[in-house]
Amino acid sequence: MPIAGDQSEAFLAHIMDAQRAMYTYVLTLVGDLVAADDVLQETNLVLWRKREEFTPGTDFLSWALSVAHFQVLAYRKRRTRDRLAFNDELIDRLAAEAPQHAAELSPRRVALVRCMAKLSPEDRLLIEQRYATSQAVGQIAEQVGRTVNAVYTALNRIRTNLMRCIEQTLAEEVE
Amino acid sequence: MTPAQLTQLDRRIGRMLDGSIEPAELAELQKTLLENPQARLRYHQYIGVHSLLHWEHAAPAQQPVQQPAPTPELATPTLQPTTPTLRRSPFRGRSRSVWYALAAAITIAVTAWFVFSNAPSQAPTPQPQPVALLTSTDSVVFADQTEAATPGSELAPGVLRLSAGTAQVMFQNGAVVDLIAPCAFELIDADHGALLDGTVYAFVPQRGRGFTISTDQFDVVDLGTEFGVSHQAGGDSQVHVFTGRVDVRLHDAIPARRLIAGQAVRIGNGSGIVGAVPLDPVRFGRMSEVVQRTDYAAASPSIRLRMAQQNPDLALLMSFDDRVDANDAESSLNIRAINAPVMSTDVSPKLGGGHSLQLASPAPGEAAQRLVVANDPRFAADTMTLSMWVKATPQQQVSQNTANMVFAHLISTIGPGAADSAGWALTQQQNTAGAYVRNDSSAAFNQCLAQTANLLNGQWHHLAIVWTADRITSYVDGTAVSDHQLLRGNGLDGGHNLVIGAQNEQGARCFNGLIDELAIYTVALDASSIADLARGVPPVSIRAASAVQSGQLDTSKEN
Known part of the structure; x- marks a missing residue:
């Protein structure tokens, strides 16, 4: 049932604001893009169902990530061990570190926009094909007339360059 | 590295x-x-x-989507039922899936989902375009539905038939509609549904204005609001507006009738708007946003309650209908259950169903079952009305756990202190089987109000007490049985918690029987409102406005 409009709107704003961080957190732990989407979807639903339990004024992201953590564990239980990217020990370590990184996305997002502007047109197109239209790498390879491996390598190079650029941009801002 | x-x-x-x-x-x-x-x-x-x-x-830019102006001439429902197609997120692509997931979880704002639903798809399919999303369900059973309907399912135009439970549907324009079984509801398009039979409740955000629910008799056109519609195929209908306003457009009459928040009307089959009816949030599931409790045994040791409630005259409302209701949107009430009182399906026939609170007489030496509500100054307001349904168990006398066995307390703010501590209580007296209201203070003690009211006959009774500045009036089953000068003494607020089922938190002088629809108003209700309550009108629907208009409360000012 809908709760009072104001409360729902406020809760909605919290969920919207937290999506990037929640996705990052989940992807960090599951290491699988499709699984991350599914777990995020389940987490959103659980958060909405539990909305009465959230106390306004408290740390929403922390609460949301704890819910996401349980959803990751539930996902791992469902999957056979051989289909999991990481073992429990690594998951525990990553889970302990991930909230901090997930919570620091905002400045990185601003830096990313600047760094994207520095990409060559070809690289920017590749990123857009991969992320904006969700095309499979094989599909992209066909379109650009390159091998699948070449596209993988190029995407990886671009992401690494963007990562370096973001770190550099953030470091310059601190100075 | x-x-x-x-x-x-x-x-x-x-x-x-x-x-x-x-x-x-x-x-x-x-x-x-x-x-x-x-x-x-x-x-x-x-x-x-x-x-x-x-x-x-x-992620698409999160900007408001421009909605086309609502069409003034709204089509009547296409009463050719087809089963809506449920489409369970077949798309596995990341971009859509993420936003789809968000939309599936959110029942109020739907910008993201709307944008995606309108974005060109990569692989157009011949399936009908979805117009709504199934956003939540509660014990729902869909008739004629072979595919599992789970939250997140997209819904194409067609009829949803619920034989049990509730389901919530979010239309593409942002309108959220609760379907309350039994119900048949047709999804027509992104901003239009038709109620074929049953009860629905709609919440329409600003961007969904113009959302319309039709029946075969009328259209309800939203103007930014929350409203409920109940419709019996071939029978009467009702439209209740909780916030904002709507236009009710009868198919065979002009012009539209505008209803504003707080108004409710009954519409006859073929006879148009018959008249006003009391606003009834319970009918439309508006009370179910509170903590679900089927048994106080599970409510230990303390539960925090929050309730988005519509009636500002209410300081406390406990309906015991599978939940604890508290009329306190801001600060929450803190309610404790002691010795696990249970819920009973024995309710007054006039309430038509639900549950009551059952308080059993404890064995000698054992403490009583009771509920404790944190003290609130509104429980000792200058003007106040107490309303409750009571069924005292006749064969079992007043509790044995107290030495003097004078009164069984149905509800009390007296506290554990001496006899002259401030507070009030509604009691059932041993042997004489009367109902008393006791106002304790150094200057006013044990005001007897209705000694003649027989509560020990094994029947449900409605009791109401109205406090004004210096009068106290009691009602049994909607009829005034006493009217006395009120001696306030040191006042009614002794700072004690409110206890239901005993005199105090320690459990002394406990009550043995059933209590239901307990309400405390911070206003003095008039006789007609009390009569409405005694007829089974939900307490949340009763406001003081009629009392003020009638002037029946002015007697208190003349004394």
Whole structure:
């Protein structure tokens, strides 16, 4: 049932604001893009169902990530061990570190926009094909007339360059 | 790590995300991440970049979607039922899936889902376009539905038939509609539904204005509001407006009738708007946003309640209908259950169903079952009305756990102190079977109000007490049985918690029987409102406005 409009709107704003961080957190732990989407979807639903339990004024992201953590564990239980990217020990370590990184996305997002502007047109197109239209790498390879491996390598190079650029941009801002 | 190692690490993470990593490489990646904190830092950074790219490119701009102006001439429902197609997120692509997931979880604002639903799809299918999303269900049973309907399912035009439970549907224009079984509701398009039979409640955000619910007799056109419609095929209908306003457009009459918040009307089959009816949030499930409790045994030791309630005259409302209701949107009430009183399905026939609170007489030496509500100054307001349904158990006398066995307390703010402590209580007296209201203070003690009211006949009775500045009036089953001058003494607020079922938190002088629909108003209700309550009108629907208009309360000012 809908709760009072104001409360729902406020809760909605919290969920919207937290999506990037929640996705990052989940992807960090599951290491699988499709699984991350599914777990995020389940987490959103659980958060909405539990909305009465959230106390306004408290740390929403922390609460949301704890819910996401349980959803990751539930996902791992469902999957056979051989289909999991990481073992429990690594998951525990990553889970302990991930909230901090997930919570620091905002400045990185601003830096990313600047760094994207520095990409060559070809690289920017590749990123857009991969992320904006969700095309499979094989599909992209066909379109650009390159091998699948070449596209993988190029995407990886671009992401690494963007990562370096973001770190550099953030470091310059601190100075 | 060396630059070469970092490059190798990046490549492995990238391949993992792209799904092209070999098992041996994955094992190497895991080993590196486990052993090397620097590698894990790099992993977090890489995932962060990927995540940001994913969101920056996948997420549409969150800008308000311009809605076309609502069509003034709204079509009547297409009463040719087809079963809506449920489509369970077949698309596995990341961009849509993420926003789809968000939309599935959110029942109020739907910009993201709307944008995606209107974005050109990669692979057009011949399936009808979805017009709504199933956003939540509660014990729902869909008739004629072979496919599992789970939250997140997209709904194409057609009829949803609920034989049990509730379901919530979010239309593409943002309107959220609760379907309360039994119900047949047709999804017509993105801003239009038809109620074929049953009860629905609609919440329409600003951007969904113009959303319309039709029946075969009339259309209800939203003007930014929350409203409920009940419709019996071939029978009467009702429209209740909780916030905002709606236009009710009868198919065979002009002009439209505008209803504003707080108004409710009954519409006859073929006879138009018959007249006003009391606003009834219970009918439309508006009371179910509170904590679900079927048994107070589970409510230990303390439960915090929050309730978005519509009646500002209410200081407390406990309906006991599978939940604890408290009329306190801001501060929450703190209610404790002691010795696990239970819920009973024995209710007054006039209430038509639900549950009551059952308080059993304890064995000698054992403490009573009772509920404790945190003290609230509104429980000792200058003007106040107490309303409750009571069924005292006749064969069992007043509790044995108290030495003097004078009164069984139905509800009390007296506290554990001396007899002259401030507070009030409604009691049932032993042997004489009367109802008393006791106002304790140094100057006013044990005011007897209705000694003649027989409560020990095994029947349900409605009791009401109205306090004004210096009068106190009691009602049994809607009829005034006493009217006395009120001696306030030191006042009614002794700072004690409100106890239901005993005199105080310690459980002394407990009540044995059933209590239901307990309400405390911070206003003095008039006789007609009390009569409405005694007829079974939900307390949440009763406001003081009629009392003020009638002037029947002015007697208190003349004394």
